[in-house]
Amino acid sequence: MERFGRRIKTGDFFLIILTAGLVVFGIIMVFSSSYYTAINDKGDPYYYLKRDIVWAVLGFFLMTATTFLDYKVYARTAPYVMGISAVLLALIFTPLGVTRNYATRWLGAEGFPVTIMPGEIAKIAVIIFVSWYLSSDPTRIRSLTRGILPLTGLCVVCAGMIVKQPNLSTAITVSCIIIGIMFVAGLNVLYLAGLAGTGAVAVSGLVLSDRSGYWFGRLTSFMDPFADPVNSGYQAVQSLLALGSGGIFGLGLGKGLQKNLYLPEPQNDFILAIIGEELGFIGCILLFAAYVLLIWRGMHIALGAPDMFGTLLASGITIMVAVQVLLNIAVVTSSMPPTGITLPFISYGGNALLLFMGSMGILLNISRHSARWQQ
Secondary structure (H helix, E strand, O other), X not given: OHHHHHHHHOOOHHHHHHHHHHHHHHHHHHHHHHHHHHHHHXXXXXXXXXXXXXXXXXXXXXXXXXXXXXXXXXXXXXXXXXXXXXXXXHHOOOOOEEEEOOEEEEEOOOOOOOOEOHHHHHHHHHHHHHHHHHHHOHHHHHOHHHHHHHHHHHHHHHXXXXXXXXXXXXXXXXXXXXXXXXXXXXXXXXXXXXHHHHHHHHHHHHHHOOOOOHHHHHHHHHHOHHHOOOOOOHHHHHHHHHHXXXXXXXXXXXXXXXXXXXXXOOOOOOHHHHHHHHHHHHHHHHHHHHHHHHHHHHHHHHHHOOOHHHHHHHHHHHHHHHHHHHHHHHHHOOXXXXXXXXXXXXXXOHHHHHHHHHHHHHHHHHHHHHHHHHO
């Protein structure tokens, strides 16, 4: 028992506190933001609260399991994890794909209450696979044919399948994860600039090639949402009104107005707007500070990992969290188009919450190995 107690203490306790705090805060804000939507859509004001608590409890068990599962196991299963993820992404385009709000991002069956988001699974799959691929032979990152081109191809295939759903924000996140891990592994800065430029050209081409269709309207409405405040710019306008009305200190927890059936599904992608309205600028700054501390702990764990696989794995998870936080802030403030990106640990959604809590468990396991290695 004494040995078991020492092993528990070797994990990053600060990371546990930050994760638990964000999850609890997320449950509170999901309830506050979804109250009227739940009454209107489900007839039960506690509908989203109850489901979010269940997902949080499941996430806690998953986080505990991944904390004690040796992270080196993922290296042995990396090709299979990536293969399963690719199959799930492909199944989206079969009758198993579930369409909601004009997007097919879920897998499910008739009458089954739980759906799977292959895009969320793809994030952790590429983290594990790319980390294994580059750590198994560190010279690959310096080779155009054995390292850069194969991983660029993986990036194109995964991002392309996700964009087709359509889900541009998840495609951007997956691409940033792959390129970010490559950079940590030693990717030449010139290649990095080339990959970033190629991505920018691809997005621009997507917009310009569809001037009268979905993508052009979706990706340009954010530039002036007030030009069409009741159609393409509606969600962005309501988000900005929520943030603006919150001021410095906010209207008070539970007292927001935009969640009263003005802002569509406020418990999901735009929950930050409700946080800004109810808790104000100060509340948002404190939340951002918690994310900065979480990212800092992730970087610390990556730097202290006992091997290259652990370093890349921890880096990939940290990059995933950082990218999603930045993209969500950009969407809510109308700095980029609304593309369906969740705020880590806060937004309602079981798939995303399980992904992030399980990922934190992996970070904790790496930190436990790091502590034992350093002693």
